[in-house]
Amino acid sequence: MSQLSTMDAVPNRIEDRRSACPGLFRMAKALDGAICRVKLTFGTLSAEQAHRIADAARQFGNGVIEITNRANLQIRGVRPDTENPLIAALLAAGLGPLTDRGDDVRNVMVSPIAGVVPGSFDVRPLALQLLEILQTDASYQRLSPKFSILVDGGESVAMVEHPHDIWLSAIDAESPRFALGVAGMPPTGADDTSALGSVDASRAMQLITAILDVFIDWNAANPAASRLRHMIAAIGRDAFAAQLEKRLNFSIRNEQADEWRRSLPRPHGHLGLLPERGSDHRLAGAMPPLGRLDPDGLDAVAELAEKSSNGKLLITPWQSIMLPEVPEAMASQTVRELEALGFAARPDNPLATMISCSGSAGCGSALGATQADGLKLSALLRGRAPDMAVHLTGCAKSCASPSAKPVTLVATEPGYYNIFLRATNGPSRFGKLLAAHVTIEEAADWIGNLPLNSRPSTQRPLTSGSGGPPHA
Numbered sequence: 001m002s003q004l005s006t007m008d009a010v011p012n013r014i015e016d017r018r019s020a021c022p023g024l025f026r027m028a029k030a031l032d033g034a035i036c037r038v039k040l041t042f043g044t045l046s047a048e049q050a051h052r053i054a055d056a057a058r059q060f061g062n063g064v065i066e067i068t069n070r071a072n073l074q075i076r077g078v079r080p081d082t083e084n085p086l087i088a089a090l091l092a093a094g095l096g097p098l099t100d101r102g103d104d105v106r107n108v109m110v111s112p113i114a115g116v117v118p119g120s121f122d123v124r125p126l127a128l129q130l131l132e133i134l135q136t137d138a139s140y141q142r143l144s145p146k147f148s149i150l151v152d153g154g155e156s157v158a159m160v161e162h163p164h165d166i167w168l169s170a171i172d173a174e175s176p177r178f179a180l181g182v183a184g185m186p187p188t189g190a191d192d193t194s195a196l197g198s199v200d201a202s203r204a205m206q207l208i209t210a211i212l213d214v215f216i217d218w219n220a221a222n223p224a225a226s227r228l229r230h231m232i233a234a235i236g237r238d239a240f241a242a243q244l245e246k247r248l249n250f251s252i253r254n255e256q257a258d259e260w261r262r263s264l265p266r267p268h269g270h271l272g273l274l275p276e277r278g279s280d281h282r283l284a285g286a287m288p289p290l291g292r293l294d295p296d297g298l299d300a301v302a303e304l305a306e307k308s309s310n311g312k313l314l315i316t317p318w319q320s321i322m323l324p325e326v327p328e329a330m331a332s333q334t335v336r337e338l339e340a341l342g343f344a345a346r347p348d349n350p351l352a353t354m355i356s357c358s359g360s361a362g363c364g365s366a367l368g369a370t371q372a373d374g375l376k377l378s379a380l381l382r383g384r385a386p387d388m389a390v391h392l393t394g395c396a397k398s399c400a401s402p403s404a405k406p407v408t409l410v411a412t413e414p415g416y417y418n419i420f421l422r423a424t425n426g427p428s429r430f431g432k433l434l435a436a437h438v439t440i441e442e443a444a445d446w447i448g449n450l451p452l453n454s455r456p457s458t459q460r461p462l463t464s465g466s467g468g469p470p471h472a
């Protein structure tokens with residue numbers, strides 16, 4: 001099945017849904033214009049497509065291109081009269097869904113290095129099959145645009161902090177079995193919620209569709225709910241597992257699943273250089289400031305991809321970019337060229353791990369200019385807070401991150417923030433309060449002067465929440 005390629009293939013504009021995420025056909029209104037989200041299959045993008053997106057953002061938007069925490073791109077500042085030409089340009093670039101109603105539900109995440117580095121199970125065939133079913137089966141097109149599925153091959157570079165409606169995780173690189181869970185993420189610590197069960201890889205697709213069917217049936221009687229976490233909160237894990245096993249006609253619960261823990265990903269593995277499987281090639285990763293690019297910046301990284309990585313780019317859920325297939329001899333130079341473009345490739349650069357929502361530059365709910373303040377804070381923190389991922393958010397909705405980061409600054413009024421440190425047991429969703437209502441200069445001192453032994457780990461705390469704010 002091929003992707004939609006023209007506006008003729010989109011007979012009806014997708015109706016507005018209250019609180020729905022932006023998409024390709026349904027742009028969300030913001031202070032700076034509409035937001036058009038371009039969903040990428042597993043974050044992959046060709047250099048040609050990157051140039052087309054840059055052109056589209058230049059022509060039809062306000063020139064701001066954001067990387068989201070689901071490894072998608074979004075074009076901001078779209079005017080009402082340019083929405084249709086923008087959609088047409090993106091469809092012509094091969095960036096559309098398989099069906100007109102498939103855009104909302106194509107939310108399947110895999111590691112950006114799935115299948116290309118040693119030591120992991122290649123989940124791409126399963127994830128592709130799943131993406132196709134979601135987009136083409138009408139019953140699944142009723143799922144919330146926020147409904148998301150993680151298919152994890154156990155890679156050393158993986159985002160396993162974000163909660164998903166459904167997650168599958170390969171038990172080990174050689175094992176043809178997956179651990180599975182709903183309304184959460186793979187457990188990594190002793191106190192984390194265990195997997196719901198495990199299944200042979202040959203039954204993974206049957207399992208996922210059964211979970212979807214169980215949820216859709218329940219949702220029909222509970223239409224106010226939209227996510228699996230609502231169902232789990234209402235009926236509990238055990239009742240859910242029992243319903244699932246009844247539908248599958250086999251058992252998923254077992255001791256292996258209770259005890260299984262995912263190995264922790266490598267901290268900051270998406271930055272710098274990484275070897276590829278069975279070749280002398282490397283992946284080169286770096287972060288654009290606050291996960292944002294302008295059209296010239298995207299054109300420049302696309303040109304670098306044409307020169308260094310066979311014209312391929314990988315967009316990551318850390319809101320960064322990786323270039324795959326870089327010959328070993330060019331690898332260090334490629335990283336230097338990314339840095340010359342303003343990207344940060346080393347974790348000791350605060351901009352390599354700092355994220356922010358649009359703040360008052362683009363959002364009417366923002367209490368602060370998070371983008372400008374983030375750039376100011378990163379300059380003040382240089383050399384003072386290595387390895388400290390910081391998130392600035394314009395309000396408590398936390399659009400830029402569905403999970404708590406080691407340090408979160410929540411705007412209280414223009415120029416002022418509350419600072420939270422991630423903690424195992426709250427009390428806030430961001431952790432514990434470090435300082436209230438401080439300026440950016442004061443925030444830099446608070447963060448920069450944190451004793452080493454009181455700094456939150458880059459890895460998430462052992463106890464994981466399963467709720468979750470909206471995804472950016």
Ligand code: SF4
Pocket residue numbers: 357358359360363364365366367393394395396397398399400
């Ligand atoms: S977190 Fe709040 S301020 Fe930031 S984009 Fe979301 S709603 Fe707006």
